[in-house]
Amino acid sequence: MKALALVILYLGVTLSPLALAWLGARPARSLWDELASGAGLLAYAIILVEFVLSGRFRSISARIGMDVTMRFHQLLGRTALVLALVHPFLYRTAFNPQRPWDATRQLTLTSDFTALTTGILAWVLLPAFVLLSIGRDKIPYKYETWRLMHGVGALLIAGLVLHHTLNAGRYSADPFLASVWIALFFIAALSLVHVYIVAPIRQKRRPWKVTAVRPIALKTWELALEPDGHQGMAYEAGQFVWLNVGNSAFSLHENPFSISSAPASGSGLQTVIKELGDFTRTLNKIESGTRAYVDGPHGNLVVSGRVEPGIALIAGGIGVAPLLSILRQLRHEHDKRPTMLVYGNRVEEQIIYREEIETLAREHGTKVVHVLSESPEGWSGRTGLVDADLIRGVFDFPEMDQWLCVLCGPPAMMADAEDTLIELGVPAHQILSERFTYD
Ligand SMILES: Cc1cc2nc3c(=O)[nH]c(=O)nc-3n(C[C@H](O)[C@H](O)[C@H](O)COP(=O)(O)OP(=O)(O)OC[C@H]3O[C@@H](n4cnc5c(N)ncnc54)[C@H](O)[C@@H]3O)c2cc1C
Structure with a gap:
């Protein structure tokens, strides 16, 4: 329902310039001309709303999840590109x-x-930008450099299109529609x-400090933080934050990490971080006491308030981080519902908090299924991947379709798990997932 309200709002905003143009009741032109104007109006409205989608607004991401928001952002960016590309070719009327x-x-x-030059410039820049x-992963730039280029480039294109729309547009010559464009641009x-x-100004006022950094498994670290001079942050188990360690609050050097600690554990935050790139490979150099800034909480991988009779948690690798937070919180609350954790890794050395997970199994009754794709001799867990066959085998009980399922791991695992759970009768609204990459 919350998501539906957002979809309606989205459609309302992106379609409003078209509706205003239509209400303007200018004399009709050929159908092709109207389609050309319509494509341009719609493309620009989509482009402007793209800024809001990537603006890390919790009122959006807490409803539909940050990864869905970002996938939506990507899909709509491509839709706007197609509309913008066809826009000039559909006109039949002459330039005069x-x-x-x-x-x-x-x-x-x-x-x-x-008026035409700004349109042509934006028309050339937009495909390059998309x-x-x-191909972000294939270009030899750091993520932070790409992000800066993405923000500045988007603003430049939006500014060029604003000039083109206000000066070349037929419908946008209407003062009301023109003021809508200016408002949307702002x-x-x-x-x-x-x-x-x-957001950085807010973070600067509420700094954090690193209290511990320690290796806990193969290429995996635990990083703990405490609020520095404030009460900390209210969050739900399963959420994540953008973390900036050791830089200015205004730095672009920040990375998203799930909170692995439970809200019930106090005002500190714990994360578990796998080495991957330039920040995560330098964790060993971070010292206790280092200043940090936290943007969050974000994400909707939240089980609090859910009333399903059981909870299945399916993790691949470091994707276990938010699920641990959920399990820790459920244990703290003495939640009586049955829980199952399927936890896949490549090798045994990657399993984190193994003893704590065993304790959870013993004391909280969580059924734990460890899965290794490269299992050692004498391994007592499952061998292979967390794939459709494994999920069908593990969740083969009749009441499964009533459980809440929480997934986090590599994209292929999540896609397989989602499809299989739906095949097992679990409705989509009972499946929560968070991806660790926005492609
Ligand atoms: C919601 C979410 C939760 C995550 N939780 C965890 C976790 O609990 N533990 C863990 O080990 N990893 C987690 N990740 C992945 C983690 O963010 C990346 O591994 C990390 O940012 C890599 O940073 P780097 O500087 O080492 O590598 P880089 O080479 O700089 O980045 C590698 C990739 O990480 C992603 N990335 C880097 N910076 C950002 C950013 N500011 N915003 C979005 N994506 C970025 C990009 O896809 C980039 O291509 C999570 C990711 C997301 C999106």
Whole structure:
């Protein structure tokens, strides 16, 4: 329901320029011309709302999850690109100076050089911008550099299109529609201001400090933080934060990590971090007492308030981090519902908090299924992948379709698990998932 409200709001905002153009009741042109204008209006509205989608607003991500928000952002970015690319080719009317007797520009398209130039520039930049985002992993830039280019590039394109729309657009010549575009552009720009200025100012006022960094498994570290001079942060088990360790609050060097501690454990935060790139490979150099900033909590991998009669947790590798937080919280609350944890890794040395997980099994009754794809001799758990066959085998009981299922792990594992759970009769609204990569 909450998600539906967001979808309705999204459609309302992106379709409003089209509706206003239609209500403007200008004299009709050929169908192709109307389609061309419509494609342009829709593309620009989508582009402007893209800023809000990537603005880390908790009111959005807490409803549908950050990864769904980002997937939506990617899909709609590509949709806007297609609409923008076809926009100039659909026109049938000629480019000509406006005729004195044609006040509504029914017979010509503007031939004003600057209005067309900004449109052409944006038209050329947009495909390059989207392709750079799709191929982000293949370009030799650091994530932070790409992110900066992405933000600045998006604002530049949006500014160029604003100029083009206000000066070349037929429908956007209407003062009301023009003011809607200006308002949407400012909202888009404010979303960037929110991420890069407002959020860091808030974080600067509420600093944290690192209290411990220690290796806990193969290439995996535990990083603990405590609030420095404030009460900490209210969060739900399963949520995540953007963490900035040792940099200015305004630095682009921050990374998303799930909170692995339970809210009930106090005001400190614990994360478990797997070595991957430039920040995560330098954890051994972080000293206790280092200043840190936390942006969050984000994410909707939240079981609190859910009333399903059982909870299945399916993790691949470091994806176990938010699920541990959930299990720790459930244990603390003496939640009586049955819980099952399926935890896949490549090798035994990657399993984190093995003893604690055994304690959970013993004392909280959590049924734990360890899965290794490269199991050692004498291994008592399962061997293979957390795939469809394994999930069908483990969750083969009739009441499974009533359970809540929480998934976190590599994309292929999550896709397999989601499909199989749905095949087992688990409705989609009983499956919560969080991906650790936004592609
Ligand atoms: C919601 C979420 C929760 C996560 N939780 C955990 C966790 O609990 N433990 C863990 O080990 N890993 C977690 N990750 C993955 C973790 O964020 C990356 O491994 C880490 O950021 C890599 O940073 P790096 O500087 O070492 O490597 P880089 O080479 O800089 O980055 C590698 C990749 O990490 C991602 N990444 C880096 N910075 C950001 C950023 N600011 N925003 C979004 N993505 C970024 C990008 O996909 C990038 O290509 C999580 C990711 C997400 C999205």
